[in-house]
Amino acid sequence: METPAIRLTGLRKSFGGVEAVAGVDLEIADGEFFSMLGPSGSGKTTVLRLIAGFELPTSGVVELAGADVTRRAPFERDVNTVFQDYALFPHMDVIDNVEYGLKIRKVGRRERRERAEAALAAVRLEGYSHRRPGQLSGGQRQRVALARALVNRPKVLLLDEPLGALDLKLREEMQLELKQIQRQVGITFVFVTHDQQEALTMSDRIAVFNAGRIEQVGTPAEVYDQPGSAFVAGFVGTANVLRDKVARAVLGEDGCFAIRPEKIALGGPAGSGPAGFGPAELGEAAPDDVTATGRVVEAVYAGATTRFVVRLDAGSPDSTAQLVALQQNLRTSSVDVQSYRDTPVTLRWRREHAIRLPD
Amino acid sequence: MNLSPAARWLLRGAMALGLAFIYVPLAIVLINSFNADRTFAWPPPRWTTDWWARAWDNEGARAALLTSVKAGLGATVVALVLGTMIAFAVQRYRFFGRETLSLLVVLPIALPGIVTGIALDTAFRTVVAPLGVGKGLLSVVIGHATFCVVVAYNNVLARLRRTGASLEEASADLGASTFQTFRYVTFPLIRSALFAGGLLAFALSFDEIIVTTFTAGAGTRTLPLWIFDNLFRPNQAPVINVVAAVLIVLSVIPIYLAQRISADTASGGRL
Numbered sequence: 205m206e207t208p209a210i211r212l213t214g215l216r217k218s219f220g221g222v223e224a225v226a227g228v229d230l231e232i233a234d235g236e237f238f239s240m241l242g243p244s245g246s247g248k249t250t251v252l253r254l255i256a257g258f259e260l261p262t263s264g265v266v267e268l269a270g271a272d273v274t275r276r277a278p279f280e281r282d283v284n285t286v287f288q289d290y291a292l293f294p295h296m297d298v299i300d301n302v303e304y305g306l307k308i309r310k311v312g313r314r315e316r317r318e319r320a321e322a323a324l325a326a327v328r329l330e331g332y333s334h335r336r337p338g339q340l341s342g343g344q345r346q347r348v349a350l351a352r353a354l355v356n357r358p359k360v361l362l363l364d365e366p367l368g369a370l371d372l373k374l375r376e377e378m379q380l381e382l383k384q385i386q387r388q389v390g391i392t393f394v395f396v397t398h399d400q401q402e403a404l405t406m407s408d409r410i411a412v413f414n415a416g417r418i419e420q421v422g423t424p425a426e427v428y429d430q431p432g433s434a435f436v437a438g439f440v441g442t443a444n445v446l447r448d449k450v451a452r453a454v455l456g457e458d459g460c461f462a463i464r465p466e467k468i469a470l471g472g473p474a475g476s477g478p479a480g481f482g483p484a485e486l487g488e489a490a491p492d493d494v495t496a497t498g499r500v501v502e503a504v505y506a507g508a509t510t511r512f513v514v515r516l517d518a519g520s521p522d523s524t525a526q527l528v529a530l531q532q533n534l535r536t537s538s539v540d541v542q543s544y545r546d547t548p549v550t551l552r553w554r555r556e557h558a559i560r561l562p563d
Numbered sequence: 564m565n566l567s568p569a570a571r572w573l574l575r576g577a578m579a580l581g582l583a584f585i586y587v588p589l590a591i592v593l594i595n596s597f598n599a600d601r602t603f604a605w606p607p608p609r610w611t612t613d614w615w616a617r618a619w620d621n622e623g624a625r626a627a628l629l630t631s632v633k634a635g636l637g638a639t640v641v642a643l644v645l646g647t648m649i650a651f652a653v654q655r656y657r658f659f660g661r662e663t664l665s666l667l668v669v670l671p672i673a674l675p676g677i678v679t680g681i682a683l684d685t686a687f688r689t690v691v692a693p694l695g696v697g698k699g700l701l702s703v704v705i706g707h708a709t710f711c712v713v714v715a716y717n718n719v720l721a722r723l724r725r726t727g728a729s730l731e732e733a734s735a736d737l738g739a740s741t742f743q744t745f746r747y748v749t750f751p752l753i754r755s756a757l758f759a760g761g762l763l764a765f766a767l768s769f770d771e772i773i774v775t776t777f778t779a780g781a782g783t784r785t786l787p788l789w790i791f792d793n794l795f796r797p798n799q800a801p802v803i804n805v806v807a808a809v810l811i812v813l814s815v816i817p818i819y820l821a822q823r824i825s826a827d828t829a830s831g832g833r834l
Contacts, residue, residue, distance in 0.1 A: 256736060257737075258732050258736075277733045277735065279736070283736075285732075285733070291735075293734075293748055294752070295752060304737050309738055352737070
């Protein structure tokens with residue numbers, strides 16, 4: 205196998221007795237767009253800082269392209285970082301910021317200027333060379349930070365929640381742009397985020413962090429469709445978890461299962477209900493499908509979809525298991541939502557969409 | 564908050580009165596330096612620049628001015644070097660006794676000057692003098708530095724707190740060694756804070772009299788000491804008035820500059 209761009213072995217880091225990183229083993233391939241996803245305090249940023257060299261691990265090894273760099277200073281590592289707060293030098297204008305790394309590496313003045321201008325063009329910031337960072341918007345600063353890192357052509361680019369400070373619209377634009385830039389330059393991106401949607405849309409692979417450990421590593425589809433633990437199922441998207449008595453009653457199996465809301469078809473009672481909410485919505489049942497019945501507790505209109513919270517009949521009255529089902533608003537509309545409440549419904553999903561989780 | 568017109572005028576009046584108490588006497592000193600009457604008759608019967616010429620020719624005043632400048636520069640340099648180093652230690656590192664250190668550095672500015680003076684005097688006479696170093700300019704510089712460190716420390720600390728450590732990390736990340744990071748990033752960012760702190764330190768040292776009284780050797784006369792020595796000689800009164808006027812002007816400049824620079828944010832600093 206090819207030497208990975210990054211290899212972490214038995215990585216641990218404690219801050220005054222608190223273990224922020226509690227044993228991480230990870231290999232990231234050359235040219236991969238790799239996301240580290242997790243809630244705040246899960247250790248993902250600390251792992252990034254360990255790779256960059258801003259922190260020294262309590263134990264474990266950091267390898268870059270096969271070389272052990274665990275004890276090396278940040279300036280001796282061939283990685284560059286895009287910081288969460290961008291960390292642009294406020295006393296330099298944009299072009300000097302971008303040229304900084306090249307100047308330190310004693311690249312000639314002309315080549316430096318050419319490469320910096322090319323990098324600014326790549327992030328669509330031509331003509332901003334002589335602005336100060338203080339005169340730029342958040343999105344522009346973000347792109348300067350990106351250009352400042354990319355101009356050095358590092359083997360690995362580390363990004364610490366770089367889109368966190370941007371508003372939704374800009375964030376979605378930058379997600380696409382980042383992905384395009386990564387494809388063009390072909391270098392390894394390690395992207396830290398707490399936004400599961402961001403991780404799912406951008407990454408080749410995702411590592412899901414929880415309490416200083418990696419819960420699961422996989423492609424977005426693997427992590428989403430085959431969550432390896434209840435934590436992953438709950439953190440990456442929404443998941444319904446069925447266990448114990450309810451699982452036995454509904455699925456006929458013992459154990460713990462996760463079902464994604466959008467995999468569940470939902471149909472109201474025949475005749476009475478509004479359009480688009482009848483039994484016809486369930487479609488034809490395949491032989492192996494799972495069917496359950498319940499009562500709508502809450503229906504929330506969310507534009508493209510309607511979110512149903514259904515209390516399952518199974519296991520009641522002493523169990524109050526609820527399922528969330530997501531329905532595309534093909535025919536239903538916001539006007540109808542109120543009338544769904546408290547109606548009896550039938551739920552149906554394919555058996556393979558109930559994923560068994562380790563207990 | 565909305566104030567009634569009466570209250571507004573009352574507050575304005577109080578403000579004007581308060582400022583008048585501070586600045587009218589100073590203005591009188593300035594005006595009297597041109598008052599031709601030896602006993603400062605008011606209003607001045609005639610004007611003259613004679614006192615300024617005499618003050619300029621006064622050997623004692625000029626020597627004292629030079630001593631004051633030397634002491635001020637010395638104390639400023641010591642304060643900047645030590646203050647900056649302590650500010651870095653306190654702001655960038657976590658260690659046992661950090662809070663205590665911070666308090667100990669700031670404390671001397673609050674200590675009564677007479678206490679600092681007596682303590683330093685004792686220390687110089689009993690500890691340093693036997694080593695062959697008597698009281699003189701050096702002891703004044705050290706005495707002034709004890710409280711000048713505070714202003715340098717506070718200015719640099721505030722700046723470091725505002726700029727944060729991520730700029731230095733970014734610099735290291737882009738390949739800069741520790742020294743290069745200091746030269747290209749850290750120093751330019753704290754430069755204006757150093758300048759402001761330095762000006763304040765110099766101004767503090769320049770008009771200090773209590774600590775100076777206790778730390779100056781017999782032959783060391785700073786300008787405030789010289790003024791004090793000559794205060795009760797009627798002949799010297801007009802000259803002292805001129806020196807006082809000079810001191811007013813000289814103190815306004817650094818304080819004004821320091822305020823301007825401190826108001827400048829780290830991002831907009833031109834210095």
